[in-house]
Amino acid sequence: MDGIADMGGRQGFGRVPPLTAEPPFAEPWEGMAFALGLLSIRAAGANLHAFRHALERVPPLDYLGSYYDRWLHASQMMLADSGVLTSEGVAARAARLRGSDAAEPEPPEPHKPQMPSGGPGNLRSLDTPPAFAVGDRVRTADLQTDGHTRLPGYVRRRTGTVTALRPAAVFPDTAASFLGENPQHCYAVEFDSRELWGPRAEPFSVSIDLFEPYLEQVR
């Protein structure tokens, strides 16, 4: 989806922050948000791709607030999507934790997704041969979706070169919506900076891993 999370090439975010050394969690709640994010995936009957899709659906103002607050919003959204809890229930529990004696609503009836899994992790082996080989010129799709995709906007409709085959993997675009693992071949594709940003771009290349359905051969 063309949401706030698709940040590659966006302008106006200013200077990068300093390279500071810091503990993983600045405050105790951040550690809890991290653990809740990972554990909510299982509690919601979801998967990592659905969690990333929840993250990108966090409203932009909340998304830009703080990293681990974003994780909390996404966890809550994913749990609500599976009927594990409701936002009213979370607000009521928060009020009670603050000392209110507000009544809590009855927990909802869960309706967790039931997507079959081909095994742990995301790497899969495929019987079909890969469509592309190292050295092939490929063009990326004009992909428009309100679902999840790992084809960022800045590399859509661009021509690059396959530089390596990556392991075949669960296709995030279908897995995030529980439509199936639908494993796909995956390729490292290298783009010249001028193909992405025009003739005045700094000289460099971007290499990005793209799934086969995003690509077509350039002849």
Next chain:
Amino acid sequence: MTASEDHLDPALRAEALSSLLIERGLIDEATVNNFIKTYEQSVGPLNGAKVVARAWTDPEYAGRLLADGTAAIAELGFKGPQGEHIVVLENTPGVHHVVVCTLCSCYPWPVLGLPPSWYKDPAYRSRMVREPRAVLAEFGLELGEDVAVRVFDSSSEVRYMVLPMRPAGTEGLSEAELAALVTRDAMVGVAEAAAP
């Protein structure tokens, strides 16, 4: 623009979510605390530094690391979530690699731990694929025009780690002394390994 309506303080939201899930038996407190402890204490850039120091002192290991990063890293005991397939990128005098995740915050947890703030910052995520030389210069790393810059955007389940160049004047150092020179920033590619 929409924002969530309950405006809960994050610490309170975390506590509310956690108490609801614990009450329903969907998570347990010990597992939550174990996750936190693991990434606070056991998994971090010291792991990656050991990998780099081994590669600097053992050319055969370096060869295995560049050919199959996941397997060579597992030789030192490092594996786990966000490390299913790790590719190691070798910096040389002529080629500089740097890693970003423009879509989220993908990062090789088993070797580097959890990503630092700057890696997750919108400025880093947006600009690294558009003006990497300018971003690296802001971080204090000026690269000459004769150095090719290759940016890797972590968009699949593949995770990337940079093998920085061994600093000059380190010929007599032990593997442990070398590991102390290897920073997290150098293994993402926004800095060079520190001189002794």
